[in-house]
Each structure stands twice: as C-alpha cells, then as structure tokens.
Amino acid sequence: MDIKHYMTDVGQRARQASRALVKASSNKKNAALLAIAELLEASMSSLIAENKKDLDAGKTRGLDDALLDRLALNEERIQGMAEGLRQIAALPDPVGEISDMNYQPSGLQIGKMRVPLGVIGIIYESRPNVTADAAALCMKSGNAAILRGGSEAIRSNQAIAECIKQGLEQAGLPADVVQVITTTDREAVGELITMQDYVDVIVPRGGKGLIERISGNASVPVIKHLNGICHVYIDDKADRQKAIDIAYNAKTHRYGVCNAMETLLVNHAIAADVLPELAQKYRNEGVELRCCEGSAKILADFATQAATDEDWDTEYLAPVLSIRLVDDMDAAIEHIFAHSSGHTEAIVTEDFSRARRFLAEVDSSSVMVNASTRFADGFEYGLGAEIGISTDKIHVRGPVGLEGLTSQKYIVLGDGHIRT
C-alpha cells in the first residue's frame, strides 16, 4: 500500500465532503447523528464481536489490564456512545451564526459569520468510543473528519465506522464526511499532520507523549492539551470550611484526570488552622503528602514526605499531593506562574479585591474563585460536549466544544459600494 497516495486520496475526499457539509441543513446533520445512534444500538452484537477480536489480539500482544479495559466495548458502553450522539444532535448548530453586524461609516453592514474550520484530523489512542464522539462533534460543527485510532482498536473502530457510514448515507450526506483510516502504518499519521492542503486542524487525544510527538512534527495547526498541573490557593481570608471542602474535593474526587489539583498553596497565616484537618481527610483516602518545610512542621504528626523541586512541576495523576506555604497571594501567583501548566487554578478567599486580582492576573485556561478545579470540564461549562481541553492560548482555551471547531469569517453587505 502506498501510504502517501492513500492519505492524499483520503484528504481530497474529506475536502470535497466538507464542502457538501457546509451546505447541509442542521436537520440533515442531526438526522445523520440520530441514524448513527440507532445503527450502533442495532449492531451491538457485531460490534462486541469485532471488539473481542481486538481484545484477543491485545491479550496475545500482552497489553496491560488498564489498556484492555479502555479498549473494551460492552452493551453499556455502546449505549453510552449512542446516547452521546443523541445529545450532540440536540445541541444548537453553531454554523451560520451571525454576530456583531453593524453599519460602518461607509454605509456597509459588516459582521461575522461562524463557519466550520473545514477538515479536522483526530488522532487518538485505544478507546473506541472516541470514534463515535469525535465524528459527531466534527460533523455537527460542519467539519469533515479524518479519524486515526490506535492500532489495538482497529477492528472495533472499523465496525463503528461502518455504522457512521451507513448513517451518513441514510441522511443523504456523503460517506466521506467521516473517514476512519484503515491502515495501522505510522506513516499515515505523518502524512495526516502535514497535509496542509487538505487538513485544517489536528486534535490529538491521548497522553502527553502522543501530543508532544504530534505537535512537534505537525505543519497543520494542532489544538493541544498538554498536562494539567492545577493549583488551589487557600488565602488567609478564606472561609475555613470552603477551603477544606474544595482542597479535599479537588484532589480526591478523581486522581487520573487533568483537572485534579496537584499542588496546594496555603497562606502561612491560615495553615495551622486548615492543614491538620485536611491532612486527616487525605490520610483517610491514602493520599501521600509531599510538604515544604513549613507545612511539614505543621503536619509533624502525619507521615509526610519532603517535597523536592521536581514535585512542583509534576502532574501526579495519582493520590499524591504537594503542599507549600506562601507568604501572601502574590507569592501564590508567583508560584503558579513558575510551575503551572496553564490548565486550571483556584483561589479560596472571601476577599473581593483579591478574588478580582487573582482572576485577572493568573494566566490559565480556567481561573476559579471558591470552586473545585474538578469543574473544569465542557459539560460543567455548558458546552454540551467536549472534544478536549486546550492548554494553548491561540484559537481556543480551556474546554473545547462545538464552537472551538469553528472559525468566524467577515461578511459585508452593500448596495454597490465602492472605495474612494
């Protein structure tokens, strides 16, 4: 198989399909989404059979249990995919929205129209449900999608792709609106991320390694989600109970997620008041504490570890927390500037002026007052769905929903206007 030739063909088909999609009504796109949902449900047994082949091959290859679990499809997960498609169908269509339409001194009416980006390439790892989710988000936002999943999920992804293809055809849309790459050759990824003529943006979904590899080699723009080293700062003007609730929730609600707190910053004036109770709660959950000198002293009764320089730059994704005392909010902001990954930071304070300054001065995709970092999520933000969380500053920051997959062009309405 000539990979370059194959990928160029995929790219050209996607570009053509994206043009058909621009003209498609919201009703037609929604009809396709609902048809795919039904087809997934109706194909449950064959999807599970194909998935079993992937699982068997994965076991033979010696994949670990966590990976096999992410790879597995069952009735509940297939139902979940179908439900996700129906939710996306129910969201408002972002395409064509006109805003800021004003008359200018020339007499021209000028504003912006929201339009699809065109063709989106999604590169993801083992979870086959991403095939349906990502296809649906791209389609609803008017974009053609080229999907490249993990090689370990190739049969599952092809089976889901078949449902998508049939659903598109039932709704009268070209099957090329969503293409799933059929080769597991790595060269295909290399082509996908450099086909500037056919691909408008790449969204990698997976671990930091995958994302760094992709964005290091891509010439097509990449919407990146690197790591989440999230901070909570407990100010000395914090409400004690809120501080304890938030710091506990932000760490222990889930460990392996990007919006979990990794470092807790505490104003020295309130530390002795909140840390012992918090440490007790963390101990009950088995959270390992890595402390600066000051916090270690306060928590002398607990078996804490000494934090090293490396701790402040580590995304644990595990029941581990680093704790540091700071003199004031400025020192907290300074620590965040030096060590945050720009994902999500929260302050706990009752002080109005400090809250206002923290919101303005902390440069992260989400900045919170008196709320757990765990809320940084497309669903919680009312986006209805999420293709990822961007830690970039360009184009889109934070949770990326349908709007993040669109752009705005200018539209200009005149009556024979010429420039003099």
Add this chain to the structure above:
Amino acid sequence: MDIKHYMTDVGQRARQASRALVKASSNKKNAALLAIAELLEASMSSLIAENKKDLDAGKTRGLDDALLDRLALNEERIQGMAEGLRQIAALPDPVGEISDMNYQPSGLQIGKMRVPLGVIGIIYESRPNVTADAAALCMKSGNAAILRGGSEAIRSNQAIAECIKQGLEQAGLPADVVQVITTTDREAVGELITMQDYVDVIVPRGGKGLIERISGNASVPVIKHLNGICHVYIDDKADRQKAIDIAYNAKTHRYGVCNAMETLLVNHAIAADVLPELAQKYRNEGVELRCCEGSAKILADFATQAATDEDWDTEYLAPVLSIRLVDDMDAAIEHIFAHSSGHTEAIVTEDFSRARRFLAEVDSSSVMVNASTRFADGFEYGLGAEIGISTDKIHVRGPVGLEGLTSQKYIVLGDGHIRT
C-alpha cells in the same frame, strides 16, 4: 555576540514585562502611548538624521527606489506615526472584557474573560513606521512585543525604539514591554520563532516569501497573511451599474494591495452587456486583460491576451486582470474554491437567495455582496487599527485588530462548590 543567549534574555525580559502589563490599567497604557507620540514629534530632527544614515547605507548597498521610498522617514510620516499612536490610545481596551457569564446547573457562574496572548514577536521588512504601529497595538492589547525589523532600517528602528522606551518609563511601565532587536544577524529570527517558552505568537509582516519562510520554520504559532487572489463574480441578476462600478473599483483603486481583485468571473448571460464598457474603462487605466475564450470573443475589439492556467492562480499586484465567463453561480463558487487564496471574494447580484448562498458557501476571510473587495481592511471594518489580515482559519480570520491579539480564558465563580 552569542545570539542564542541574547535572544533568551530578550524572551525572559518580555515574559516578565508582559506580567507587569497585565496588571497595568488602561489609563497607564494610554498614557504611555500618548507619551511616545509626543516623544516622536519632539525627536523629529534626530529621527530624520538617523533615518538618513539608513538611506545612505541603502543607496551604497544599491537598494532600489521603491525600497528606499518605503524606508524613508520625513516630517509627515513621523506625524503619521504619532497620529496612529493617538488613535490606538483612543480605542477601547479589549483586556478584561467579560462575556457569556451565566449560571450553570451546578450553581457556578461561568463565563469568559478576554486576556492578552502574552508576548508577540513581530518580524517585518523595511518600513520603520511598523515599529511604532506594531508596538502600540501589542501594548494596548496587553502584550509585550519583540520587534525585529529589516536590517536596512536598523538605525531608524533603534531611534524609534528609544522614544518608545522613554514613553514607557514616563508612564511607569517597564521598558521591556517593547524590545527592538539590536542585531541584524538572521539567527536572531530563527531563535525568535522557536522560543516557545517566551513567545506566544509571531506576526510576520511583509511579502509572501518572508511569511512562508517564517511559518515553515516556526514552532511558535504564526498569524499568517499569505497572498490575496480576490475574485468578483458578476451574477446575471446583477444590477448592471453596480457591477461595473464594483469591478472597476476593485481592480483600479490600488494595484499593489492584497484586497485588489485579480480575477473577474462573469455570468455568461450578462457578459456581453457589462464587459465592453468595463474593458473600455480598464483600457483608460492601462489595465492588461487576460481573457478566457468566451470573454475574449466578446472583447474582440480590445487587445486582450489569452489567459493561461497559471493566470487563475496569480496574484498580480499590478494593472493586470484575468477574466473568465462562468455558466452560473455554482461554477463561480467552484472556480473560487479551486483558485482563491481565501482572502476576499464578492458577488454582485440583486438575487436574495443567491446572495445568501454565496455568503454561506464561499470559504474566505471576507465574503461580500455588492461591495468592492477593496473594503477588506481593519479601518473599514471598524477595528480602529490593523496589524495585518489573516488568511488562516485558526484563531483569527481577516483583518486583525486588537481583539485578534487577545485570547479568552474561562472564569468560574463559586461559593465553595465541590464536584460530586
């Protein structure tokens, strides 16, 4: 001079200065802009003297007259720079604008806050006024700027930089908010476009060659303005006079600009009615016409050239126009899809449904109905100022004003909210 070391130092200073700028009030930023304007006016004779050294060196190096003209500063041009700074000071500050602030089902208030990108690198060619313009746009939008001008303007740019530095200090802002690179070594550009830790976006201002070179080698995101192959389509439902006025204005108002029309598409049913009068007007201006077979037949009385395939993909930036007859609007859209650079396209029509379709289906940064493509411009669009026109789809499309140099982060306000 160790260029890498020098540029890293510049980058670190810029990053620190950008943090001071985030905290600066609009008044302070405006005070700096107004102070710089006064300093430029007060330094008129020394600016002209430094500029003369650049001009003399340029003449010795054999620079052509057009380039020397772009390089030259005189009282009027310096006055123009100062005026530009005052206009930017008068614009509303985009930083801190909060939008879409709504209560979510969790009870959290969630919305977006407009924030600076951080540090912007501007790479430009001979015109020294860009130093003041670009510095002002970056500063007003809360960004630190690293400016790298053409080597032929190095003394002029340093003299302008001195005024900027003094103005910043007078207003109590760090001088590092705007840094002008003092070396003409090309390696400095290579460093600038790859310092991902210190630079958030690069805006190259210059010819297509410069922009392609920069974006081909940059690892920092680039806001690109490639070429402008702009089309006007005269529909058979066009008002004849509007069609002639717009097609004439879009080509002849100015030739060397990116929003000039390069190809005229004419519905075959109206061609014989509009083309002869238009050709007469173009002939009076000395515009060379390169025609498809059909339009050549209609213009048999004019000395037209036969258009080659290459013509449809050429940005002339000169008194040359290619003309092609099309069967209908779909054929026009098809031609635009195949040959446009995605900058600006216009339709002339009185047909409501076709206007609506053209606006939705043509994928360019500006799409116009019954207006000359020459209006594609930040000032005409009400942006107040423009750092360039983006032909990218990501982040910002079309004329880029202050808002294009910002991003939006999410802000989340709670009352001790935790996720359950």
